[in-house]
Each structure stands twice: as structure tokens, then as C-alpha cells.
Amino acid sequence: MYTTTTPVRIDAPVRRLIDTVTPGGHARYLRVQPEPGATVNGCFSNVCAKAARDGGRRLCGWQLWEWPGVLVEAEFHAVWLSPAGEMVEITPKPHGEGTILFVPDERRAYRGEVVDNVRIALHEDQLVQHFIRVSRAIVQVMTRNGPPAAQAHIPAEQIAPLRRVQQFLGHAIDAQLREHDPCPCGSGLRYRQCHGHELELALA
Ligand SMILES: [Zn+2]
Incomplete structure (x- = not known):
């Protein structure tokens, strides 16, 4: 994935x-x-x-x-x-x-900071949008305490749930799942109405 x-x-x-x-x-x-x-x-x-x-x-x-x-x-x-x-x-x-x-890009110099990747979705689907937003959230948590040297002090429980969501979305996208398909959790609801809805609230 x-x-x-x-x-x-x-x-x-x-x-x-x-x-x-x-x-x-x-x-x-x-x-x-x-x-x-x-x-x-x-x-x-x-x-x-x-x-x-x-x-x-x-x-x-x-x-x-x-x-x-x-x-x-x-x-x-x-x-x-x-x-x-x-x-x-x-x-x-x-x-x-x-x-x-x-x-x-000569305007940018490297000063030891974590620079997030810039991502653009190739199609408009909530799963891909969520993947991009969760990936951004991971870097935001990682850099919240300052430079990379401080990262060692970030409690694992702050990053691990985000990584699990990122993985879940990565697998779903690889399996060609779209927002109107049944949610992979097995609830029978569409992704948009199930975990997509929950994640939308969480990311907001
Ligand atoms: Zn679900």
C-alpha cells in the first residue's frame, strides 16, 4: 500500500x-x-x-x-x-x-526541520482526501513539539492511531474502494456514511 x-x-x-x-x-x-x-x-x-x-x-x-x-x-x-x-x-x-x-527550489534552505510532503489527489474521492488529510495530521503531531530532536518525546499513542487509519485507508484505496462502496469494516453502510463520516468529524 x-x-x-x-x-x-x-x-x-x-x-x-x-x-x-x-x-x-x-x-x-x-x-x-x-x-x-x-x-x-x-x-x-x-x-x-x-x-x-x-x-x-x-x-x-x-x-x-x-x-x-x-x-x-x-x-x-x-x-x-x-x-x-x-x-x-x-x-x-x-x-x-x-x-x-x-x-x-533555491528559495528553500534546509534547517533540520520536518517538511511535510505536498500531495494532490488524482480523483475526487473521500477516501483519497482522507488519506491526504490523515497523512498531514501525522506530520502536524510529529512537529507540534518543535524540531526533529524533540520527536523522541512524542508519546506513541498520539501517532499510532493516525498511522492505523492511514494504513486502513491505504489498503482500501489499493483495493479500489470508493466512497459509495460498502465500508470495509463490514457494517453494511457505505464508507461515506460509516467510517468516512466518523473520520470527517475527527479530522474537523
Ligand atoms: Zn465502517
């Missing part, structure tokens, strides 16, 4: 995503060339280490993802700008993608 991958092309929703995060931005495909020692979730430190070793500098921007048929997503990210001015993706990918789609 919730398996995003590199968008195969820059279609209208991807273009809209680019214009949301960095208006007029120019996205390009970069080949993934993992640097020895680089970690999947450590793009900012990977690039700092690389620049300290080989020169060049860190270039911040957005890595673009797609959950096919469901949503497109922009993740705050950094690549290495070589001394020759070439953008190089040195961070390995969780699902082994060979290329990424990246749009540079």
Missing part, C-alpha cells in the same frame, strides 16, 4: 504539483547514482558529506512521486550539485528506482 514511484511523464497533475511547490519550476529526470555510505532517508546529510569530500554543494528542491491512479506527491529533497554544475542524485531509493524526477 501507499507505494509511490517516479512519475513516468510530466502530465497535467504533475505539472500542477510542480507549480504548487515551486511556481514555473523546471523538473528533470536524474539517474540515481548511489554514493557508497549514502542512506535512503538521509539525502541532506548524504549530500553534505559528498560536498565535503568532492566539492560542489547541496541543491535543495522537490522529489516528485506518483501513486498511480491515486495521488502525486512532492517530497522536500536535496541532490548534489557537482563542481561542474551537474545535478547528481546520490541517495539510494527505497524501491530501487533508477531515475527520479526532481525540481530545484
Whole structure:
């Protein structure tokens, strides 16, 4: 569930995503060339280490993802700008993608903060909207106490219920469930009138 991958092309929703995060931005495909020692979730430190070793500098921007048929997503990210001015993706990918789609965003610097992903639904359905809102709520809880260093102090019971709802929605969306289908809880009601209704109240 919730398996995003590199968008195969820059279609209208991807273009809209680019214009949301960095208006007029120019996205390009970069080949993934993992640097020895680089970690999947450590793009900012990977690039700092690389620049300290080989020169060049860190270039911040957005890595673009797609959950096919469901949503497109922009993740705050950094690549290495070589001394020759070439953008190089040195961070390995969780699902082994060979290329990424990246749009540079020089207005943004990384200061160790948690930056939420920006997500755009590919169709109007309450399940996808709820998935996006729950995902945002998780980051809001995580960052409520300040910088990432404080995250260790967030009680697990504040995050775990949200993660369970996120998973529930992810599985339902993967199973092609729509808001007017029977709720997966087995109540016999439509999702919209059952758990969709409860979640609507909870998210409000
Ligand atoms: Zn239900």
C-alpha cells in the first residue's frame, strides 16, 4: 500500500504539483547514482558529506512521486550539485528506482526541520482526501513539539492511531474502494456514511 514511484511523464497533475511547490519550476529526470555510505532517508546529510569530500554543494528542491491512479506527491529533497554544475542524485531509493524526477527550489534552505510532503489527489474521492488529510495530521503531531530532536518525546499513542487509519485507508484505496462502496469494516453502510463520516468529524 501507499507505494509511490517516479512519475513516468510530466502530465497535467504533475505539472500542477510542480507549480504548487515551486511556481514555473523546471523538473528533470536524474539517474540515481548511489554514493557508497549514502542512506535512503538521509539525502541532506548524504549530500553534505559528498560536498565535503568532492566539492560542489547541496541543491535543495522537490522529489516528485506518483501513486498511480491515486495521488502525486512532492517530497522536500536535496541532490548534489557537482563542481561542474551537474545535478547528481546520490541517495539510494527505497524501491530501487533508477531515475527520479526532481525540481530545484533555491528559495528553500534546509534547517533540520520536518517538511511535510505536498500531495494532490488524482480523483475526487473521500477516501483519497482522507488519506491526504490523515497523512498531514501525522506530520502536524510529529512537529507540534518543535524540531526533529524533540520527536523522541512524542508519546506513541498520539501517532499510532493516525498511522492505523492511514494504513486502513491505504489498503482500501489499493483495493479500489470508493466512497459509495460498502465500508470495509463490514457494517453494511457505505464508507461515506460509516467510517468516512466518523473520520470527517475527527479530522474537523
Ligand atoms: Zn465502517
